[in-house]
Amino acid sequence: MRDNNNSNINRKINELKYQISRYEDQTAYKSLFFILFPSLQNFIFTILKSRVWAEEIASDLMMDVWIKRERLQDIENLKLYLFVSARHAALARLKQENKIDVFSLDEVEVEFISDYINPAQASECTELEYKIAKTVKGLPPACQLIYKLAKEDRLKYKEIAEILHLSVKTIDNQLAIALKRIAEVIGTHKKIFP
Amino acid sequence: MSNDRIWMLLTRKLSGEATQTELEELYAILAVHPEQLHSIEEITQLWNQVTPQDTDFMEATFLAHVERMKSRGIILNTDEPVLDENEIEKVKSISAWKKFRIGIFATLAIIIIFAGWSLLHSKNITDTQSIATKTKEVKTLNGTRTKIILPDGSHVWLNAGSKLNYQKKFDSNVREVFLSGEAYFDVVHNAKKPFIIHTATINIKVLGTQFNVKAYDDDKITETSLIKGSVEISLKKNASKKYILKPNQKLVLLNEILLDGDMKVKSTHKDSGDIAMYAPQIKELTYLKNDNNTNVESSWTRNILSFEDEPFYEVAKKLERWYDVSIIFENKRWEHQYMSGAFENENLAQAMNALKFTTGFNYKQEGNTIIIY
Structure with a gap:
């Protein structure tokens, strides 16, 4: 049952990704935002412990998805790509603020x-x-x-x-x-x- | 050890990582350990539970995101009518704002100092109508509590029988909420946008901090308890009267005075136990005697109903809201009996029996009414 659920979400993300890159579909973009933003924001918060930064960085990452919409199809696993980018961005912020880039x-x-x-x-x-x-x-x-x-x-x-x-x-x-x-x-x- | 192996196999199964051989292994272990079936069913249910999404909150978050994109020159035409409305408001309030500025420059200076004013963020100051149509209300019934996350990321725990109104977007120069009842706030720091809580009798201004506000309409007092940071409290009736709290302090105000503004109530008020409270009082928070980490003022956010040396009539109010019952004193003498207690998982009967045991009153329950005699 869960297996199903899991691949359902990934299939949904892939469909949305296609809609966005092919048709500049803004409704699809909004749906993608609803699915991914909370997870990204939470993950960044775990590292930075600041809700304001977490929201800002997650918003930047989602903004990037729209800016790079034409090349979105090149990214095979969008969710993983965004989580890895979230880690990088969070660490970059950590370095900028605290001069350390490890957590x-x-x-x-x-x-x-x-x-x-x-x-x-x-x-x-x-x-x-x-x-x-x-x-x-x-x-x-x-x-x-x-x-x-x-x-x-x-x-x-x-x-x-x-x-x-x-x-x-x-x-x-x-x-x-x-x-x-x-x-x-x-x-x-x-x-x-x- | 097969006992640990179960959980590894189960997690693999739930995450969709298990191979056919591993699934068969799991079923084989379960055949020998049927006592684990119950836990496995519960965990499977828990794992597959879909986390519900607060759609209003997500809409607000998305809107904020779209605004950020816009500020970088990336225009996204969403199907949200709210956006256009917003544009109109901006124009409207800017002209209103200009008139206001020419008119009362002195007042403006005070507001600048008061709110860390930024011209860019001033759009909604005179536009009360737009505030009214864009607010959200969260209400709890007696017996229920909830947690809310505000558009700025601040967390609010709302106790039973309470109501919180707030703007769906904090897009003016202050973050304003309206509270009736009890709430615990964990406010995200933002020096540019003060956070203001309005109750029937007081306004509380903060920048970012943790504190509890108890302001039930049917209570005699309004209590603001500070856990971390600092808050400034002003009386609605007399805004120049301000109180600043330090961590671990609480301000106790008597509502009758604040509402009527009439010191005569003092003489008509019969409750001798409260005489000391006519003047606003700053007190220390009350910690539980057997648990120094738990204070009475905010323990409810951790699902603990507690009171330390409080008269029964106050405790009764807490019990009424917590368990959604009404309590009647047939024998008035118990009203002024002082008591202490902390309940975490107890049901109503267990709590009442514990109090009865330590205090000596009798009670009977008729439907949703508890009668003390």
Whole structure:
């Protein structure tokens, strides 16, 4: 089911990419913005920890997509391309502001898109969902980030590895750790509230 | 160890990375460990959950993006009628602005100092109508809380029974929101655009900071509690009266005075416990006795309902909003019983029983009403 979902999104992005490059389709551009902007903004925030910068850089990246619309078809994996560009741009900003251009995965501050709960749905958040969210927040920052990129941004192991400069093996291990913790919470919850 | 192997295989399956052999391996392990099925079902559901998108918020974000592109000379003609409307407003308010400028230069000087004025950003100052049509309202019922992210990226947690109005785009020279009820603000720093919160009785001006505002219409007091940064509070009734808070301080104001402006209420007011509060008071935040990291003022944003040495009638208000019930004191003597407590996962019955146990009152529940006797 999820597999489906995952490739659906990628297919959708490819369709939009084609529409934009071939027809300068502005509605397609807007749809692409809706899909990619929040993920990019969140990812940049994890490195820079500034919402203002994150919004600015993500906006620049999306602007570039429009400026380079004629050559968009040359980019095979647009989502990955933008995430890698986001990393570069964030590090460039870090260098400009702090004179350093490295960041530690142990110090990232991970925000989830789902943190911004839709008001209508906030009240429906169950106790278990709350406990799981709390558990995820308690994971080491690098583990949280990998979990977020896999679950929420629907990136493949290889893509996450490329974006974060880690090995696929590490991604595999970290995700297993995250899921194991969540499973433990679900297990204890079930014992208390069978 | 097969127990860890399950989770690795499951993650691979969920991410669409698993090979056929790995899937078969997972099913084989599950056949031996059926007790894990429940967790696996829950996780699968969680993983496949689609994160809902706040469309209004995204529209506003996209619009801001289009404006940025425009400022770089890249014109995108979106199908948004809002854009054209905006253009008209700009023209309208510029002429209004010119008249205003010629008229009262002195006032302008004050406004420049007050708001870090920039001519470029001045378009909506006199145009109250456009503000009215472009605001958004978020409301919470009793028993529910929510988190909102404002167009500038500031975060707001809205407690039960509260209402927040704000502009869909913060495109004037100030960021303004209107609050009735209780909210915790984490405001993005922007010295050029002060953030102003209007309540029924006070205005709070900030540049970027974290603080809690409790301003329920049916409460006796309005409370502003500062966690980080600094805020400036002015009274609606008397704007020249200003209070500046330091972190860990709160300003407590009595609403009756602020609304009526009549000191006579002092003599008619029977509640001796509140006499000390007639004058605006700056107090320290209250931390829980058994948890020095949690203060009573903002603990609700972490899903903790807490009170430290508060009279039962105040606690009852918190309980009413938290659990969406109404509480009636059949025996008035309990109203002034002071109590402390912190509830995180407790349901209404558990909370009431804990309070009953420590305080000694009796209660009965009839539908959504709790009667204290």
